[in-house]
Amino acid sequence: MTKLKDILSPAFPTPRPRKPLVTVAYDSDFCLWVTDGSHQPDGKAILTEAQMHHAAEQYRLGKSKSGKTIFWMIDECGIVRDGLLGDAWVSSLLKAREPELLKYWRVQHCLFGLHLTAFTSKAIAIVESQRSAVILSEIFPENIWLATMSNSCFSIDLLIPLKGRKVKVFPNTDETMANYCCWNDICDLARRNYRLDIECSAYLEDQATPAQKQRHIDLVDFLYEHESHE
Numbered sequence: 135m136t137k138l139k140d141i142l143s144p145a146f147p148t149p150r151p152r153k154p155l156v157t158v159a160y161d162s163d164f165c166l167w168v169t170d171g172s173h174q175p176d177g178k179a180i181l182t183e184a185q186m187h188h189a190a191e192q193y194r195l196g197k198s199k200s201g202k203t204i205f206w207m208i209d210e211c212g213i214v215r216d217g218l219l220g221d222a223w224v225s226s227l228l229k230a231r232e233p234e235l236l237k238y239w240r241v242q243h244c245l246f247g248l249h250l251t252a253f254t255s256k257a258i259a260i261v262e263s264q265r266s267a268v269i270l271s272e273i274f275p276e277n278i279w280l281a282t283m284s285n286s287c288f289s290i291d292l293l294i295p296l297k298g299r300k301v302k303v304f305p306n307t308d309e310t311m312a313n314y315c316c317w318n319d320i321c322d323l324a325r326r327n328y329r330l331d332i333e334c335s336a337y338l339e340d341q342a343t344p345a346q347k348q349r350h351i352d353l354v355d356f357l358y359e360h361e362s363h364e
């Protein structure tokens with residue numbers, strides 16, 4: 135006999151987030167570079183092949199016909215919003231190829247790696263470079279590492295999908311603290327307007343040398359430069 139509670143609340147299995155339908159490549163220029171230690175002072179690769187393989191799978195890294203890495207921008211629903219190929223957005227390249235067909239296509243960007251938030255409740259860390267996010271995800275796997283993909287792209291709108299999560303951002307450093315102040319202001323707005331649990335880290339401002347600040351280094355640069363001098 136069918137019970138009323140089964141009709142009102144059927145025991146459907148909990149749906150699992152789907153991985154985005156994007157072909158993953160493990161031999162793009164970035165993947166090869168990060169596993170090649172010949173360009174490092176100590177000859178040690180930044181990531182092992184196993185780590186790079188895992189990171190490429192997680193971030194769904196693609197590859198162009200010329201071998202360049204495509205950093206796909208995928209949202210929390212698994213929808214591909216855009217992609218960065220070298221210094222060009224994939225959306226811009228497609229619009230240039232098919233201007234009439236795509237003239238009404240409005241591209242809305244999201245944080246690089248946002249799709250990973252659907253799979254875990256880990257704390258979130260945000261950097262500027264998508265390359266750094268991929269590397270840091272294997273060095274500090276206790277966090278989900280996202281990226282703005284450009285300093286100018288960071289805005290409060292990108293942070294809205296992270297409401298309810300613990301977030302820390304790590305801006306690139308510079309001589310005048312301009313990056314830090316800009317990112318800190320955005321975090322402040324996100325806290326006041328959307329009640330986000332977000333913090334802007336001053337780690338690089340406190341730890342980087344004047345020479346490093348002149349080069350506008352990021353967290354990965356600092357970690358590997360610091361390690362090479364120990």
